[in-house]
Amino acid sequence: MEEQFKSGFVAIVGRPNVGKSTFMNHVIGEKIAIMSDKPQTTRNKISGVLTEKDAQVIFIDTPGIHKPKHKLGDYMVNVAENTLNEVDAVMFMINAEEGYGRGDQFILDRLERVDKPVFLVINKIDQVHPDQLLPLIDQYREKFEFEEIVPISALEGNNVKHLLQVVKGHLPEGPQFYPEDQITDHPERFIISEFIREKVLHLTREEIPHSIAVVIESIEPRQDSNAVYVQAAIIVERKSQKGIIIGKQGSMLKEIGQRARKDIEALLGSRVYLELWVKVQKDWRNRQVQLSDFGYNE
Numbered sequence: 265m266e267e268q269f270k271s272g273f274v275a276i277v278g279r280p281n282v283g284k285s286t287f288m289n290h291v292i293g294e295k296i297a298i299m300s301d302k303p304q305t306t307r308n309k310i311s312g313v314l315t316e317k318d319a320q321v322i323f324i325d326t327p328g329i330h331k332p333k334h335k336l337g338d339y340m341v342n343v344a345e346n347t348l349n350e351v352d353a354v355m356f357m358i359n360a361e362e363g364y365g366r367g368d369q370f371i372l373d374r375l376e377r378v379d380k381p382v383f384l385v386i387n388k389i390d391q392v393h394p395d396q397l398l399p400l401i402d403q404y405r406e407k408f409e410f411e412e413i414v415p416i417s418a419l420e421g422n423n424v425k426h427l428l429q430v431v432k433g434h435l436p437e438g439p440q441f442y443p444e445d446q447i448t449d450h451p452e453r454f455i456i457s458e459f460i461r462e463k464v465l466h467l468t469r470e471e472i473p474h475s476i477a478v479v480i481e482s483i484e485p486r487q488d489s490n491a492v493y494v495q496a497a498i499i500v501e502r503k504s505q506k507g508i509i510i511g512k513q514g515s516m517l518k519e520i521g522q523r524a525r526k527d528i529e530a531l532l533g534s535r536v537y538l539e540l541w542v543k544v545q546k547d548w549r550n551r552q553v554q555l556s557d558f559g560y561n562e
């Protein structure tokens with residue numbers, strides 16, 4: 265008898281910086297989720313679609329579940345929790361270097377309410393001695409009944425194939441939800457805004473906190489020049505931050521724009537003109553009513 269096609273949605277949860285986006289990018293093979301060494305880079309659901317001959321896995325890279333410190337934090341936790349109730353399996357990812365922490369308990373408490381298989385994925389094993397793994401596994405086993413425990417290195421790809429086999433093994437039989445060549449179901453608009461936000465965070469390092477948002481004002485293909493015209497605003501909370509992002513004679517903003525443009529061109533497969541500007545909007549994180557303006561409502 266022929267094997268049935270399997271498909272399903274798999275959420276990736278875990279503390280910030282454990283490597284969720286890196287894993288997604290490794291699996292999907294394109295730069296869809298945004299990677300950064302700053303925590304909480306991923307604010308929204310980004311899904312990557314992996315299609316193989318026997319299965320289709322749709323990964324949801326959730327914002328970090330953590331104790332919220334402000335309204336945007338609340339929003340992010342809600343998105344993550346809602347996601348957990350809609351998926352077929354959950355990958356709980358930890359950093360092998362860090363070990364168990366209070367942030368993990370917060371997440372595990374939420375996972376107790378999930379009735380789908382939960383896998384413990386121990387990432388960054390390239391950073392630890394193999395002897396350190398067993399005690400870590402024992403420690404987590406005591407806290408939660410995981411379906412399976414799989415150590416990987418998302419960065420180097422160690423054991424990632426095995427993890428995919430394990431995940432596929434637990435998916436229900438189902439249809440191919442997305443066409444084979446589709447790797448994300450997110451509108452380009454959101455991915456483009458994340459590309460720009462990533463450049464700001466990388467280039468400004470510690471000076472600019474997470475209190476920025478990027479709003480894509482327009483994306484217009486230009487018939488005459490065979491290029492796409494993108495207009496976007498970077499929203500900051502303070503005037504001083506605006507100065508940092510613009511830089512001396514606009515040099516920083518220019519650099520941000522040039523780097524973001526390269527990623528957008530790769531994504532859209534065409535030449536791109538990117539027009540960027542910076543707006544100050546005080547305390548936007550705590551103004552719930554404004555969150556929807558930035559695309560942070562479900």
Ligand code: GDP
Nearest residue numbers: 280281282283284285286299300388417418419
């Ligand atoms: P996220 O916040 O969970 O999405 O984490 P990211 O994917 O953004 O990764 C955070 C940092 O950890 C980045 O600097 C990654 O390069 C790094 N990282 C991710 N996976 C690995 C891994 O397997 N090994 C090592 N050494 N670093 C990793």
Ligand code: MG
Nearest residue numbers: 284285305306
């Ligand atoms: Mg991430």
Ligand code: K
Nearest residue numbers: 281300302305
């Ligand atoms: K991150």
